Amino acid sequence: MTATKLPQHISHQFDNELEDIRARVLEMGGMVEEHLNKAIEALVQGNPGLAEIAASNDFKVNAMEVAIDRACAEILARRQPAASDLRLVLAITRIITDLERVGDESKKIARVVIRLTETEGPKAYYVGVVNIGRHVQTNLHDALNALARMDASAALGIARKDHSVDLEYDAIMRQLITYMMEDPRSITRVLDAAWAVKSLERIGDHASNICESIIYLVEGKDIRHKSYEVTDPSEEELGVENSS
């Protein structure tokens, strides 16, 4: 495993500051993950109250984003970090943007769940939504673990898995269209489910973005917009070391 440690500085205060923002990002990640989990559980259980908790707490995620962003700007201004410290700060400013958007999408999902579950019991099309939801939950969880361990190799593996979320997205969308065609009265409700699926697909994208930021942080390589789904020869080119 290529878990990496933060480098040590002569100024312990600076070490503490970097460790502090890293801890806060992980805390923010944990909160975002919890909201997503609540929204999905609410759909599984048909529990609008649980979805309400997820939707109503998104403001805390937003506040964390603003606070961490400010802390990053302060570190840049006062400490003028270089090399890997600079990359850490820059990666964190990107990661919190992605986390904030995961929070937004989770809130949207929670609102859909409130609309869907307040008036009816679970429907067949919920199953597909929950399946892609579980998939995305896992990717987000693993991305946050890779961040905690600063593991670029794991991050690359998770980013590659986003492709299968996209395939699942296409399949469930086709299925939802057949439900709408069979019963046009259900269109509004099935469309709500489709929005939730769309949000989940986006959360998958954000989890991927977070992985790209981890790779940038650890390896100093910008792999955005490169097709890293392909399985082998590019790996070396991307500069990501194999884990062992």
Add this chain to the structure above:
Amino acid sequence: MTATKLPQHISHQFDNELEDIRARVLEMGGMVEEHLNKAIEALVQGNPGLAEIAASNDFKVNAMEVAIDRACAEILARRQPAASDLRLVLAITRIITDLERVGDESKKIARVVIRLTETEGPKAYYVGVVNIGRHVQTNLHDALNALARMDASAALGIARKDHSVDLEYDAIMRQLITYMMEDPRSITRVLDAAWAVKSLERIGDHASNICESIIYLVEGKDIRHKSYEVTDPSEEELGVENSS
């Protein structure tokens, strides 16, 4: 008008570097705007070839994002900017993320237009899509102008207008649902139009985000997640000076 100039430095080289990244962001903005315009024109004219041009050039936008981001990281490492210079660099790293996503959404719209126009002539529901498209085009254009002039007051005005895009979005979605209900065979195609509308709504959000970054850049205030749609008392609180 509160058009602001970049501060001058003792190092002319540093001035040039800052001016250079600013110019490149504006160039990237112009390219993104052009792709959006082409995608919308393609829908108006029923011209899939035009949409193809927009879709196939998105890779240039992605390359610009990566290059500008690298230039920003280099400036942070070598120049250790403070105060307004630091805000400029940080704002630019945010703005290019939003621009890149506008590029992605424009590409998605272009692909929908290709699917819609290759097989049929203009339909009634295109009108609604084009209307919200024009609205969003204007907001993006105005946001980029505010960026060119570093005009925080104009930026706040544009950000506030995003609310009306959201209202328009709700109205057209309702309308699209009625089309689907009337003719279930049209569901797949109308749903395609709905995805395009969703992308346009997101582009409106990104234009708003860019405006927030302009305000941060010029005034040093982070107004994200604040409800600045309300018309007056908050204005002073947001620290945005009135234009005159």
